[in-house]
Amino acid sequence: xxxxxxxxxxxxxxxxxxxxADLGGVRGDVPLRDQLDLDSMDLLNFVVGLHAAxxxxxxxxxxxxxxxxxxxxxxxxxxxxx
Amino acid sequence: xxxxxxxxxxxxxVAWRKQPGDRVNRGDIIAEVETEKGLIDVEVFASGVLxxxxxxxxxxxxxxxxxxxxxDDGAGAAPSPAPPPAVxxxxxPPSPARPSPAAPSPIxxxxxxxxxxxxxxxxxxxxxxxxxxxxxxxxxxxLASVAATGPGGVVRLEDVERAAAKPPAAxxxxxxxxxxxxxxxxxxxxxxxxxxxxxxxxxxxxxxxxAWLAAENARRPVTExxxxxxxxxxxxxxxxxxxxELNGVWRGDRVEPAAGxxxxxxxxxxxxxxxxxxIHDADxxxxxxxxxxxxxxxxxxxxxxxxxxxxxxxxxxxxxxGEQGVETVFGIVYPPQVAIVGFGRIAERPWVVDGAVxxxxxxxxxxxxxxxxxxxxxGGLFLVAVERLLQAPERL
Numbered sequence: 001x002x003x004x005x006x007x008x009x010x011x012x013x014x015x016x017x018x019x020x021a022d023l024g025g026v027r028g029d030v031p032l033r034d035q036l037d038l039d040s041m042d043l044l045n046f047v048v049g050l051h052a053a054x055x056x057x058x059x060x061x062x063x064x065x066x067x068x069x070x071x072x073x074x075x076x077x078x079x080x081x082x
Numbered sequence: 083x084x085x086x087x088x089x090x091x092x093x094x095x096v097a098w099r100k101q102p103g104d105r106v107n108r109g110d111i112i113a114e115v116e117t118e119k120g121l122i123d124v125e126v127f128a129s130g131v132l133x134x135x136x137x138x139x140x141x142x143x144x145x146x147x148x149x150x151x152x153x154d155d156g157a158g159a160a161p162s163p164a165p166p167p168a169v170x171x172x173x174x175p176p177s178p179a180r181p182s183p184a185a186p187s188p189i190x191x192x193x194x195x196x197x198x199x200x201x202x203x204x205x206x207x208x209x210x211x212x213x214x215x216x217x218x219x220x221x222x223x224x225l226a227s228v229a230a231t232g233p234g235g236v237v238r239l240e241d242v243e244r245a246a247a248k249p250p251a252a253x254x255x256x257x258x259x260x261x262x263x264x265x266x267x268x269x270x271x272x273x274x275x276x277x278x279x280x281x282x283x284x285x286x287x288x289x290x291x292x293a294w295l296a297a298e299n300a301r302r303p304v305t306e307x308x309x310x311x312x313x314x315x316x317x318x319x320x321x322x323x324x325x326x327e328l329n330g331v332w333r334g335d336r337v338e339p340a341a342g343x344x345x346x347x348x349x350x351x352x353x354x355x356x357x358x359x360x361i362h363d364a365d366x367x368x369x370x371x372x373x374x375x376x377x378x379x380x381x382x383x384x385x386x387x388x389x390x391x392x393x394x395x396x397x398x399x400x401x402x403x404g405e406q407g408v409e410t411v412f413g414i415v416y417p418p419q420v421a422i423v424g425f426g427r428i429a430e431r432p433w434v435v436d437g438a439v440x441x442x443x444x445x446x447x448x449x450x451x452x453x454x455x456x457x458x459x460x461g462g463l464f465l466v467a468v469e470r471l472l473q474a475p476e477r478l
Contacts, residue, residue, distance in 0.1 A: 018352065019352075020352060020353060037352070039350075039405040040309050040310075040311065040404075040405060041309065041311075041376075041377065041380050044307060044309060044377075045377075047304055048304055048305055051304045051305075057303075057304055058304065059300065060296060060299050060300065060307070
């Protein structure tokens with residue numbers, strides 16, 4: 001999957017968690033938590049959603065690498081690299 | 083119409099999920115009701131056969147109104163004792179007994195129900211003048227959506243014509259944030275007026291609990307990972323068994339300790355608003371089950387589908403503002419409960435161990451409680467119990 005594909009998937013998972021959000025306006029470099037008002041339950045659902053969509057099991061110690069959309073995409077691309 | 087919050091005075095019957103002749107069992111969802119808290123699934127607290135529907139979809143009726151008649155189909159059951167709709171409605175005074183099988187309302191009214199909204203006998207449809215009714219049919223106006231201006235709340239011809247002239251309303255939103263805000267305002271103002279609150283706070287070292295949680299989550303699949311909040315909830319549920327006067331319902335002049343621990347969890351709604359539905363028997367759930375219950379509850383709170391028993395049954399509430407980064411939260415007791423527990427953010431702070439200052443993850447646990455029911459000494463014992471339980475997370 002390309003980086004764009006990963007980005008689109010991440011946005012789609014976020015869309016399920018924050019259905020009222022304007023995903024087109026999400027900035028890549030600002031913490032997602034602040035832009036979308038996510039709490040710890042939302043973040044857990046986000047990780048579960050990413051796992052379901054991309055088959056990547058994200059351990060708790062890596063949650064800190066998912067702070068921004070850009071960071072998420074980079075992390076997931078790295079995990080999915082052959 | 084059940085009371086699904088201390089300040090609820092009326093609700094709108096949106097849809098029936100069962101039809102006359104259907105067998106219903108205790109706990110079945112029988113209808114959907116719209117309140118300021120959103121669309122709620124109403125459960126039946128008696129088993130039997132649904133004999134007759136009294137309130138039709140679209141009608142807004144006061145709490146306490148008979149919605150339907152359920153016939154107890156035990157051997158040789160007598161006909162239901164509930165009156166036909168033309169007779170005075172069920173506006174029963176508070177009673178400690180479970181409601182009669184005839185009334186599907188699972189809650190005894192905790193506040194005197196308000197007078198009928200539109201002047202119409204509760205349990206019947208709104209009153210509509212014959213001219214207005216004909217006009218509504220002709221113009222295709224939904225009478226349930228017409229504001230009545232006639233004396234005693236009668237819908238008149240001009241009301242229907244006015245409704246017909248308006249452009250079609252957008253689909254009614256499930257949640258009106260401003261109405262929810264008004265509901266919360268009324269409940270909180272009442273709580274502050276009537277409940278003499280006292281407040282206690284206690285700082286708890288969470289390093290054992292978090293270390294245990296990290297190890298636990300490392301071995302769990304992602305779908306079964308536990309949030310720290312679940313550990314806090316379980317500790318509260320167990321601790322309140324040691325100080326049971328904090329787990330009950332105020333009955334006008336005394337507290338009635340509850341039989342079970344039904345933990346209300348404050349959930350903020352996306353777009354504003356707050357609801358605090360119960361996880362039933364939280365003290366008896368394993369952490370994994372508690373996590374699943376919490377996750378399901380949050381999902382349904384935010385998208386609709388909370389059940390009436392979840393709104394009416396909390397015996398003590400927990401609120402956690404940890405996400406927003408504040409240190410301590412002193413909640414307002416939500417009547418008719420008698421206590422609320424608040425948790426702040428778990429954060430690394432200085433702590434003293436064996437005479438030396440170390441960094442530890444600490445959380446502030448705060449109790450706001452009704453001083454008519456408990457004193458600071460008992461409230462303090464409760465918080466100390468929460469602390470003790472959190473030092474042995476493997477036993478939660």
